[in-house]
Amino acid sequence: MSESVVHVSELTKVFKVPEREPGLRAAAKALIRRQTREVHAVEAISFDIEPGEVVGFLGPNGAGKTTTLKMLAGLLYPTSGEARVLGHVPSRREKDYLRRMTMVMGNRNQLQWDIPALDSFELNRAIYRLRRDDYLAMRDELVELLDVGDLVRKPVRNLSLGERMKVEIVGSLLHRPMVLFLDEPTIGLDVTMQKRIRTFVAEYNERHGATVLLTSHYMADVEALCKRVIVIHHGQILFDGALSHLANEFAAYKTIGVLLEDGNVELDGYGEVISRDGDRAILRIPKAETSRVAARLLSEHQVLDLTIEEPPIEDVIEMVFAQSR
Amino acid sequence: MAGGDQAVLGGGRVNTLRVGWLFFKVGVMNELQYRVNFFVQLFQSLIQVGTGLVMLSLVYSHTTELNGWKESELLSLLGVQILLGGFIHTFIQPNMELLMQDVQQGTLDYALTKPEDAQILISVRQVRIWQVVEVISGLVLLIVGLTGVQSSIGAVDALAFTFALGIGGVLVYCFWLILTIGAFWVVRMEHVLELFEGIYQTGRWPVGVYPGWLRYSVTFLVPVAFAVTVPAEALTSRLHWPTLVLSVAFAAALFAFTRWFWRFGLRHYSGASA
Numbered sequence: 001m002s003e004s005v006v007h008v009s010e011l012t013k014v015f016k017v018p019e020r021e022p023g024l025r026a027a028a029k030a031l032i033r034r035q036t037r038e039v040h041a042v043e044a045i046s047f048d049i050e051p052g053e054v055v056g057f058l059g060p061n062g063a064g065k066t067t068t069l070k071m072l073a074g075l076l077y078p079t080s081g082e083a084r085v086l087g088h089v090p091s092r093r094e095k096d097y098l099r100r101m102t103m104v105m106g107n108r109n110q111l112q113w114d115i116p117a118l119d120s121f122e123l124n125r126a127i128y129r130l131r132r133d134d135y136l137a138m139r140d141e142l143v144e145l146l147d148v149g150d151l152v153r154k155p156v157r158n159l160s161l162g163e164r165m166k167v168e169i170v171g172s173l174l175h176r177p178m179v180l181f182l183d184e185p186t187i188g189l190d191v192t193m194q195k196r197i198r199t200f201v202a203e204y205n206e207r208h209g210a211t212v213l214l215t216s217h218y219m220a221d222v223e224a225l226c227k228r229v230i231v232i233h234h235g236q237i238l239f240d241g242a243l244s245h246l247a248n249e250f251a252a253y254k255t256i257g258v259l260l261e262d263g264n265v266e267l268d269g270y271g272e273v274i275s276r277d278g279d280r281a282i283l284r285i286p287k288a289e290t291s292r293v294a295a296r297l298l299s300e301h302q303v304l305d306l307t308i309e310e311p312p313i314e315d316v317i318e319m320v321f322a323q324s325r
Numbered sequence: 326m327a328g329g330d331q332a333v334l335g336g337g338r339v340n341t342l343r344v345g346w347l348f349f350k351v352g353v354m355n356e357l358q359y360r361v362n363f364f365v366q367l368f369q370s371l372i373q374v375g376t377g378l379v380m381l382s383l384v385y386s387h388t389t390e391l392n393g394w395k396e397s398e399l400l401s402l403l404g405v406q407i408l409l410g411g412f413i414h415t416f417i418q419p420n421m422e423l424l425m426q427d428v429q430q431g432t433l434d435y436a437l438t439k440p441e442d443a444q445i446l447i448s449v450r451q452v453r454i455w456q457v458v459e460v461i462s463g464l465v466l467l468i469v470g471l472t473g474v475q476s477s478i479g480a481v482d483a484l485a486f487t488f489a490l491g492i493g494g495v496l497v498y499c500f501w502l503i504l505t506i507g508a509f510w511v512v513r514m515e516h517v518l519e520l521f522e523g524i525y526q527t528g529r530w531p532v533g534v535y536p537g538w539l540r541y542s543v544t545f546l547v548p549v550a551f552a553v554t555v556p557a558e559a560l561t562s563r564l565h566w567p568t569l570v571l572s573v574a575f576a577a578a579l580f581a582f583t584r585w586f587w588r589f590g591l592r593h594y595s596g597a598s599a
Contacts, residue, residue: 075434077592098440110435114355123351126344127441 005179005211006049006072011081013042013067041067043235044081054205054212056226056243058317064235065215069181072213073103085179099128102177106184109156109168117152117167121174128175135174142170146200162193169197173204180204182214186221198224219313231320238320247310250320254290255309256283261302270297279304284311344441345449352452359455366455370407370462377403377466377529392533394561397473399531402557404470406528408463409493409552411456413525417498419451421505421518428508433594444587448498471560478560485559489569493552495576499583500548506590521547528553551575 019037020030042064049055057065070076071083074090074097083090088097111120125135143152146166151159159167165185173180182201186194198221205212205225216222222229222243229246231239239246255274258267263279270293271285285293290308297303310316356362381403385396394402424447427433436446471478504521508514524547532540532550544550551572558564 070434073434073438075437075594093437093443095440098438101438103434103438105434108432108434112351112355114358115351119351119354123344123347126340126347127439127446129340129440 003050004048005051005053005086006047006213007082007084008048008068008072009046009082010044011042011046011068011071011083012040012044012079013064013071013076014079015039015041040235042071042232045232045235045237047230047237047240049211049213051211052205052209053228054201054214054225056222056229057213057215057232058222058229059215059232060321063232065232066183067235068232069103069183069213069215073101073181074098075103099175100177101179101181102172102175103181104169104172104183104185106165106182106187109164111156111164111168111171113157114155116154117156117171120156121152121171124171124174130175134176138174138176139170142173145203146170146196162189165189165193165197169200176208178208178210180210180212180214182212182216184216185214186216186218194218194221201225219317223313231317233321243313246320247313247316250323251287251311251316252319253284253286253311255311256285256290256294256297257281257305257307257309258283258297258303259305261304265301341442341445345445348449349452352450353454356452356454362453362455363458366458370458373407373459374462374466377407380529392531393563394531395474397470398557398561400470400473401467401560402470402531402553403529404463404465404467405490405557405560406463406525406553407466408460409490409497409528409556410525411459411461411463412494413497413501414456414459415453417501418518419453420448421501423447423451424505425508425514425518428594429513437591437594443591444502444584448502467560474561478562482559482562482564485564485569486556489556489559489564489572492572492576493548493556495580496548496572497552499576499579502583503586506586509590509593525549531557545575548575548579 015038016036017039018030019035020026045064045068057068059065067076071078072085072090074093077091086097086100088094090097111117112123121135121139124130125132130138143149146169148163148166148170151163151167152170156164156167169185180201185201186197189197201212201214202225204210212225214221214225227242229239229241229243230237231246239249241249256271258281260279260281267273267276267281267283271283271289273281274284275282283293294306294308298306311319378400381396381399384391385399389395391399424433427436427447433447436450437443439446501518501521504517505514507517524543527535527539527543528549532543532554535543540550555564555568555572558568
């Protein structure tokens with residue numbers, strides 16, 4: 001028996017979606033006989049997550065990230081395959097399991113709209129059966145970590161999007177969950193707020209040893225938080241491993257940045273010039289040739305500075321998806 | 326305080342009640358922010374009671390009895406119908422509308438990730454406290470009607486009435502929930518709920534006045550008869566005990582079915598994708 005917190009094996013979810021041609025006639029026909037099409041949202045994926053890991057779940061819209069997360073949170077019944085979280089089968093929705101996990105969705109809110117968040121917290125306290133002192137300690141810790149002081153006393157509807165998200169997170173973690181499913185927790189937030197939430201997730205993970213599975217479209221979130229990423233596309237896993245290996249495996253090129261003494265040097269012969277600003281230039285070079293090109297640049301010109309870098313993670317991800325097509 | 330918390334940690338039922346009570350409090354807090362609703366509701370109730378009274382007096386200007394019911398007795402029946410309607414609008418309908426909206430928008434997720442019986446959670450999340458005006462106006466009508474009824478009401482009658490009204494509440498709750506669970510498949514269900522509102526209006530008249538097919542459908546299909554006529558029968562000394570036993574059995578069976586159907590429906594919840 002493995003010790004993993006999350007164990008997923010051959011997990012599959014197939015949705016039946018209604019489908020019809022456009023137009024009135026087709027709409028009338030669909031009234032009588034509904035045509036459905038099967039959509040394989042998640043197809044036989046397998047992975048394990050160890051205690052305390054923060055794993056980034058990457059993929060374009062419709063890749064199956066949210067569906068997987070929802071199956072793990074017990075919201076959706078898998079069509080086939082196995083999922084276990086903290087030793088529980090999520091779809092059974094056992095209270096012992098639900099009490100130890102949480103799901104945060106960046107585009108949804110659970111707090112009562114018209115009243116201060118503090119009142120909604122009390123509701124959660126009752127639902128999770130938290131002892132008063134535990135509850136107060138955790139609430140104050142979260143309020144401090146997220147710096148939401150007075151916000152919890154204002155009606156939720158009067159808060160800005162970012163403030164609301166922070167308060168939502170407080171509400172979702174009052175019961176000290178050991179597993180966090182975060183679905184786009186920073187969506188729509190400004191850069192400062194994104195950073196704040198990122199730092200918070202890292203701190204929570206460190207303090208409480210919680211396991212985190214996170215989806216985000218912001219690579220900055222993933223780079224800051226996740227050592228490991230799982231890339232999913234068309235419901236299948238394309239990559240599962242260290243973020244640093246992703247570029248190794250999928251990036252076909254590296255970038256060379258040079259600072260030249262003579263700003264007029266012609267560089268087209270070395271590789272694709274992505275940007276050029278007088279004496280500064282960035283070149284895109286096929287991976288196998290980077291060291292040779294760098295050596296040539298150094299020997300043929302007066303180079304003041306030279307750096308070799310992996311391409312930005314966004315580009316790598318794009319390459320992963322491009323290769324899977 | 327710690328002792329109280331221990332009790333909470335121990336007893337599941339007690340905690341469920343506590344959760345229900347807290348939701349009620351939060352619902353009231355929410356509603357108190359919209360005081361204008363109170364006046365809207367007051368106005369609506371006045372119109373409702375007024376039209377009911379006009380109709381009654383119209384009917385009884387031609388006859389002294391309708392299917393064995395005298396005017397004051399029918400006034401009590403109208404009272405029961407409005408009272409129960411008020412209860413539905415206060416507690417049942419807002420929750421069912423919220424559930425339907427949640428299924429449509431996929432926001433049911435949060436209710437389902439909570440370690441509490443999901444059916445209970447979705448049944449207590451909202452309360453429209455101003456609708457209590459309807460309950461009160463129903464109660465007033467009921468009392469006015471009863472003072473006109475010749476025979477006095479015994480304790481047994483009153484008890485049977487309260488009990489039958491409770492059963493009626495359970496029946497209507499089950500019926501609404503069954504309809505709403507349909508949203509797991511159909512997604513848009515508003516029209517069906519409007520249909521209920523229409524059918525509920527049949528409860529203004531004793532179920533006996535309707536032709537057989539309609540009588541059966543408003544008894545078993547849409548349990549308006551059980552919900553309204555049976556309690557009113559109890560108050561006007563018309564209730565046969567077998568009817569009461571039947572309604573209890575029916576309520577228990579419907580409740581069990583609703584519970585099963587809820588779990589079945591949940592399996593089909595696909596959530597609106599993010």
